[in-house]
Amino acid sequence: MYQHTRLTTNRLGFFQKFRNFDYILLVCILLLGFISLATMYSTDGGEIKFHTKSHFTKLAVFTLMMLVMSFINIKYWFSIGYLAYVAVVGLLVGTYLFGITSSGSQRWINLYFINLQPSELMKIFIIVCLAKFFHRMKLENVNSIYTILTSLIIILLPMGLVIVQPDLGTAVLIAISGIAVLWFAGINYKYFIYTILGFIISLPFVIAFLKPYQKLRVLTFLNPDKDPLGAGYQIIQSKIAVGSGGIFGKGFLKGTQSYLEFLPEKHTDFIFTLFSEEFGFVGSAILLVIYAIIIYRIVAIGASSRSYFAKIFCYSFGAAIFVFITINMSMVLGLLPIVGSPLPIMSYGGSSMLATMIGFGIVMSARVHNQQLIA
Amino acid sequence: MFITGSLKFFIMIGIVSRLFFLQVKENKKYLTLSDKNRIREWKLAPVRGEFHDYFGNVIAGNFEAYQLHLIPEQVEDFRYVIYRLKDLLELSDNEFKKVLKKKNEIKPWETLIVSDNLSWQKFSKINNHLYDLNGVKPVISISRNYPFKENFTHLIGYVSQANQDDIESTQAIKKNFVPGLKVGKVGLEKTFEEKLIGTNDIERYEVNAYGRRISQLEFQKGEKGKTLRLTIDTEVQKLANELLKDKAGSICVMDIYTGAVIAMHSSPSFDPNLFVFGIGQDDWQLIRNDPMKPLVNKTLQGNYSPGSTIKPIVALSALENGIVNTSFTVRCTGKTEMYGQIYHCWKKKGHGYVSLRNAMKQSCDTYFYEVARKLGVDKLSETAKKFGLGEKVFGDLFDIEKKGLIPNTQWKKNALGKGWLLGETIITGIGQGYIQTTPIQLCLMTAQIANGGYKIYPHIVVDDKVKDQPIDKFTPLYKNSKNIKIVQDAIFGSTNEVMGTSYRSRIDNPKYQFAGKTGTAQVKKITEEERELDLKTFQIPYEQRDHALYVAFGPYKNPRYALSVIVEHGGNGSTTAAPMATKLFRLIIDRHKIRESLRNKKYLEI
Numbered sequence: 001m002y003q004h005t006r007l008t009t010n011r012l013g014f015f016q017k018f019r020n021f022d023y024i025l026l027v028c029i030l031l032l033g034f035i036s037l038a039t040m041y042s043t044d045g046g047e048i049k050f051h052t053k054s055h056f057t058k059l060a061v062f063t064l065m066m067l068v069m070s071f072i073n074i075k076y077w078f079s080i081g082y083l084a085y086v087a088v089v090g091l092l093v094g095t096y097l098f099g100i101t102s103s104g105s106q107r108w109i110n111l112y113f114i115n116l117q118p119s120e121l122m123k124i125f126i127i128v129c130l131a132k133f134f135h136r137m138k139l140e141n142v143n144s145i146y147t148i149l150t151s152l153i154i155i156l157l158p159m160g161l162v163i164v165q166p167d168l169g170t171a172v173l174i175a176i177s178g179i180a181v182l183w184f185a186g187i188n189y190k191y192f193i194y195t196i197l198g199f200i201i202s203l204p205f206v207i208a209f210l211k212p213y214q215k216l217r218v219l220t221f222l223n224p225d226k227d228p229l230g231a232g233y234q235i236i237q238s239k240i241a242v243g244s245g246g247i248f249g250k251g252f253l254k255g256t257q258s259y260l261e262f263l264p265e266k267h268t269d270f271i272f273t274l275f276s277e278e279f280g281f282v283g284s285a286i287l288l289v290i291y292a293i294i295i296y297r298i299v300a301i302g303a304s305s306r307s308y309f310a311k312i313f314c315y316s317f318g319a320a321i322f323v324f325i326t327i328n329m330s331m332v333l334g335l336l337p338i339v340g341s342p343l344p345i346m347s348y349g350g351s352s353m354l355a356t357m358i359g360f361g362i363v364m365s366a367r368v369h370n371q372q373l374i375a
Numbered sequence: 376m377f378i379t380g381s382l383k384f385f386i387m388i389g390i391v392s393r394l395f396f397l398q399v400k401e402n403k404k405y406l407t408l409s410d411k412n413r414i415r416e417w418k419l420a421p422v423r424g425e426f427h428d429y430f431g432n433v434i435a436g437n438f439e440a441y442q443l444h445l446i447p448e449q450v451e452d453f454r455y456v457i458y459r460l461k462d463l464l465e466l467s468d469n470e471f472k473k474v475l476k477k478k479n480e481i482k483p484w485e486t487l488i489v490s491d492n493l494s495w496q497k498f499s500k501i502n503n504h505l506y507d508l509n510g511v512k513p514v515i516s517i518s519r520n521y522p523f524k525e526n527f528t529h530l531i532g533y534v535s536q537a538n539q540d541d542i543e544s545t546q547a548i549k550k551n552f553v554p555g556l557k558v559g560k561v562g563l564e565k566t567f568e569e570k571l572i573g574t575n576d577i578e579r580y581e582v583n584a585y586g587r588r589i590s591q592l593e594f595q596k597g598e599k600g601k602t603l604r605l606t607i608d609t610e611v612q613k614l615a616n617e618l619l620k621d622k623a624g625s626i627c628v629m630d631i632y633t634g635a636v637i638a639m640h641s642s643p644s645f646d647p648n649l650f651v652f653g654i655g656q657d658d659w660q661l662i663r664n665d666p667m668k669p670l671v672n673k674t675l676q677g678n679y680s681p682g683s684t685i686k687p688i689v690a691l692s693a694l695e696n697g698i699v700n701t702s703f704t705v706r707c708t709g710k711t712e713m714y715g716q717i718y719h720c721w722k723k724k725g726h727g728y729v730s731l732r733n734a735m736k737q738s739c740d741t742y743f744y745e746v747a748r749k750l751g752v753d754k755l756s757e758t759a760k761k762f763g764l765g766e767k768v769f770g771d772l773f774d775i776e777k778k779g780l781i782p783n784t785q786w787k788k789n790a791l792g793k794g795w796l797l798g799e800t801i802i803t804g805i806g807q808g809y810i811q812t813t814p815i816q817l818c819l820m821t822a823q824i825a826n827g828g829y830k831i832y833p834h835i836v837v838d839d840k841v842k843d844q845p846i847d848k849f850t851p852l853y854k855n856s857k858n859i860k861i862v863q864d865a866i867f868g869s870t871n872e873v874m875g876t877s878y879r880s881r882i883d884n885p886k887y888q889f890a891g892k893t894g895t896a897q898v899k900k901i902t903e904e905e906r907e908l909d910l911k912t913f914q915i916p917y918e919q920r921d922h923a924l925y926v927a928f929g930p931y932k933n934p935r936y937a938l939s940v941i942v943e944h945g946g947n948g949s950t951t952a953a954p955m956a957t958k959l960f961r962l963i964i965d966r967h968k969i970r971e972s973l974r975n976k977k978y979l980e981i
Contacts, residue, residue: 031479105742167542173873183379184379206411237412239397239405240405240408240409240412241405241409242394242397242398242399242405242407243397243398243404243405243408243409244400244402244405244406244409245397245398245402246399246402247398247402248400254411256409256413256581257409257412257413260412260413260581260582260583260584260589261583261584262412262413262583262584276394276398280398281394281395281398281399284394285391285394288387288391288394288751292387299380315379319379319383322383322386326386326390329390330390333390333393333394333397335390335393336388
């Protein structure tokens, strides 16, 4: 009887799956996509130019991909967990060997039809991989040396490959994604505390190994006014843009800071600055609410999932998205040093969006197949 | 779950509060920063105030200069256009190189001034070829013009490109500075810089991060500089220039009651228009190396021995101090021996017995040796200083003005550390030795004798209201007004009576009749052999010839004007300088009526 029920609930028809969709999440994602398109249109100076077109194409393709992914059983995503991880590590190695160098770092790999930034994908696939690793693990094994060491290797391997690109920012984000999984998997709190203590103690040594430009970023963050036209330029101009937005903003397409090209990297890392300048405090708060709803839905989907893999993935993915958003916003608001992390969905950049959409796809699949148990 | 949830919540709150802090609380600060970022001001050169003469003639004005600008960025094929321009404008290789150099110094969207003062022919030629010269802009810009050329050069000065020193020393220049701004370099142009400069037109543009203009937001019209009206009469000034043509020297004319300067000219002069757009190397060398020193304003900077023109002051001082009276006589034999030294009179045969009036009339040196000896240099210098010698006439008006030198015993002790020699007193009595005066001082001295011995303050600018009239204006400079009359009468004799040194230059018509004193200042000591030779002026090398001086006032019956003439190395005062006074007085007195009719009117109504 029990078996029977399980079997029947496992086999979902197309329309049943459709009904199982999390429409709130979907609407929020589409809304975000629309907002990002409008902002991209503004960065192009109020015309449909390269960035707008390209962003639209990616958004359309990847949203469609996410929808397709939702219909595929969560079991399948579980099964390819390690494979995907290995594939992305392979891509990272490939990047290290034949990558494309631009502005001093080798982050891109040419896959003939698309230029890909594998480190962005790793942010998601490390979650998939670790979630699979901890799936159905006995509680007493979770804190065993073997488990911890293995998971550390899983995290450190891609980190190392990204650091050599060099791209410390993304490496840290990958680590955060991985650590989020460890956290939700139930690894003892004391390990985290030890790690944090160890990090603080080793900080001076880490600083000694930092590249000059990385040191400069940290110093600039601490005192941006020291060199307002050099290293501090981005932070200062970004703060000016956000601050001059006021409560209701300067209005759509009327952001002087970005329109007059005072803002650097306005398509990518600083997209929130532009949005905030044009739509003000109210607009930014609304954007934050949308993000909050998305994260809340991801966590709720995790809570309602029956499989441990889905639960861990959703919790960790939600936490990771949260951290990405926080870091990006703190950076443009002058609360953190410039680390070069995009704002999910909003920022221009295919790899980042692909990774985020894959994440949403798996979450959506978990939602659709929330009664699915994974052996 | 609870931990992560609440952590997320608090971090979210943190970001929102940061947004609130930046966008709501600090909004004003960032809004101004953002405006500062995007709004850039462009200042245009202000329109300079003009100089008018007493009758409203423009003596330093503005004209529309035809210029050629181009913005390198807007030119498709810069090489083609610039070579095409070189042909059309017939630029020399040197000028062409300068333009190319300038181009490399500016940003591609900044204006390159290819030519700043084109002739109308070339300007219209360019306009005809514009179809072919993309990005080239013919521009009409306001620039300085001196229509009377060399006539007013030393008085008004000239303008030229502002340099670093100008910007640092003058606040108004700093405030209104734009590249290419022309500012006064010497003369009144420099003195009244702050009044003349005006204020910039300001264009406010929205710019992008690279400083490129996006759109014009505002245009704020600047104010033209103040126009200054001078006391100068252009006609008299022109005559002065004409009289001194090809000579080195100075002429100044002054109203003896108001102190208004009617004319003030230093020769040789040069065309100030040459400096407005930067003087060429050739022209500059020509002016700089001229042995007659056109760059020196001789009226104010020239320290000359006054020669016999000092005699009225010597006589006055002696009368005032009761050393001599009108009946005091001296026998002149052509030379006299004092303190073991022989002093010569200019007249070898001597004048015989001379009284004060005759001595002044014939400019007898022996008489004045004796008077000076009795008077003493200290009393003489006191009177001389009272009448404006040894002191800057215009105060701070001209920074180049020299004080001259009125020596006394104290001065020699302080400056040279030596005691005064009696022989030095004697030559001071005929305006030689240490004594030095500028032409404007001599003019002022004469004016103050002519007006009956009252203090006046010379000025050049009419509208420049002397804020507090000096309290000692028109205070008597004499102890006894009779003494002034005696001196005036003696000077009258010198010009209008037979045997007078400037008798040949007299005008008998009482309307123009004037009184004047000649002067001949030696530039070197005359040796005994030279004295024996008794050379004519033209036989002596130019640099060794005497300076010719003349001071005069007129009309004699009711004097209004005083003048001083100095011709460097002109030989004799009575043959070179005095005839100029004749011509000047005819004109000055003719012009007097027109001037009077204008006294209380701003401009002549025609």
